[in-house]
Amino acid sequence: MSLTRSTYGERAKRHPNLAAKALLETIERKKSNLCVSVDVTSPSDFLNVIDVVDGLQNSHPSQTHVDIIEDFDPSLIDRLTNLSKKHDFLIFEDRKFADIGNTVALQYSSGVQKIASWSHITNAHPVPGPSIITGLKSVGLPLGRGLLLLAEMSTKGSLATGSYTEEAVRMARAHSDFVIGFIAQRRMEDVARDDTTSDKEDLLILTPGVGLESRGDSMGQQYRTPEEVILESGCDVIIVGRGIYGKSSDVDVQAVQAQAEKYRRAGWEAYEKRLA
Ligand code: 5BU
Numbered sequence: 519m520s521l522t523r524s525t526y527g528e529r530a531k532r533h534p535n536l537a538a539k540a541l542l543e544t545i546e547r548k549k550s551n552l553c554v555s556v557d558v559t560s561p562s563d564f565l566n567v568i569d570v571v572d573g574l575q576n577s578h579p580s581q582t583h584v585d586i587i588e589d590f591d592p593s594l595i596d597r598l599t600n601l602s603k604k605h606d607f608l609i610f611e612d613r614k615f616a617d618i619g620n621t622v623a624l625q626y627s628s629g630v631q632k633i634a635s636w637s638h639i640t641n642a643h644p645v646p647g648p649s650i651i652t653g654l655k656s657v658g659l660p661l662g663r664g665l666l667l668l669a670e671m672s673t674k675g676s677l678a679t680g681s682y683t684e685e686a687v688r689m690a691r692a693h694s695d696f697v698i699g700f701i702a703q704r705r706m707e708d709v710a711r712d713d714t715t716s717d718k719e720d721l722l723i724l725t726p727g728v729g730l731e732s733r734g735d736s737m738g739q740q741y742r743t744p745e746e747v748i749l750e751s752g753c754d755v756i757i758v759g760r761g762i763y764g765k766s767s768d769v770d771v772q773a774v775q776a777q778a779e780k781y782r783r784a785g786w787e788a789y790e791k792r793l794a
Contacts, residue, residue, distance in 0.1 A: 672727025
């Protein structure tokens with residue numbers, strides 16, 4: 519059965535990769551294909567937004583950018599990890615690695631952030647070629663982590679199109695033990711397919727550029743609705759940031775709760791329509 523007609527739970531049972539399996543299982547358990555991108559700079563807002571949206575079982579996983587947090591302190595990661603256990607969500611650090619294998623392995627494992635030690639999923643630009651996967655895999659695979667490749671972007675004028683996207687898909691197929699899917703705007707099964715492509719392939723599609731009230735921002739971001747993303751384009755997860763916590767520096771917890779539930783419901787209803 520095609521992936522767009524299968525439930526998250528059925529795909530979880532079949533999936534060989536531990537991080538992908540955990541992601542699919544949790545989506546099914548929480549009935550949420552919403553990933554909230556928590557792009558706030560204050561550590562307390564960061565933890566509050568996650569506590570509120572995940573406490574309501576709204577979101578899974580939470581996407582982070584720890585490099586934007588003011589006065590980053592490693593204890594923040596302990597608190598984030600505790601929340602992820604308490605509320606049953608995976609952490610996806612949207613790090614977008616883009617360097618040579620040796621450097622990305624160090625960026626992933628070391629420094630102040632030690633991303634590999636706490637982030638279940640991370641992502642990378644395919645621009646350096648397959649060596650970026652080899653570098654990240656040397657650190658992440660023994661820890662049971664998963665990698666997403668940026669096959670496409672949501673921004674106006676993105677260069678990640680055509681043969682670039684095709685090469686990203688080939689790279690992912692060649693490393694399917696560690697690459698669990700893509701950041702992309704549509705499904706990738708039919709891209710660069712050849713005789714060697716397995717029918718059992720299940721590469722997940724996590725999609726940013728999702729908004730219910732706006733079609734974009736003033737800096738090139740482009741939004742589509744959850745229905746366009748999940749039902750029409752067959753993607754697996756909607757990634758939503760400002761649509762949930764707004765643009766102001768004061769996070770309004772009640773408004774965040776309401777918006778998160780609105781996006782969760784929209785994403786799940788689009789998925790149910792797709793199955794039907
Ligand atoms: P927004 O507030 O919903 O626009 O946030 C979208 C998030 O997804 C934000 O964290 C971006 O860094 C991230 N993103 C994106 O918007 N578009 C892309 O192509 C990629 C990531 Br890759």
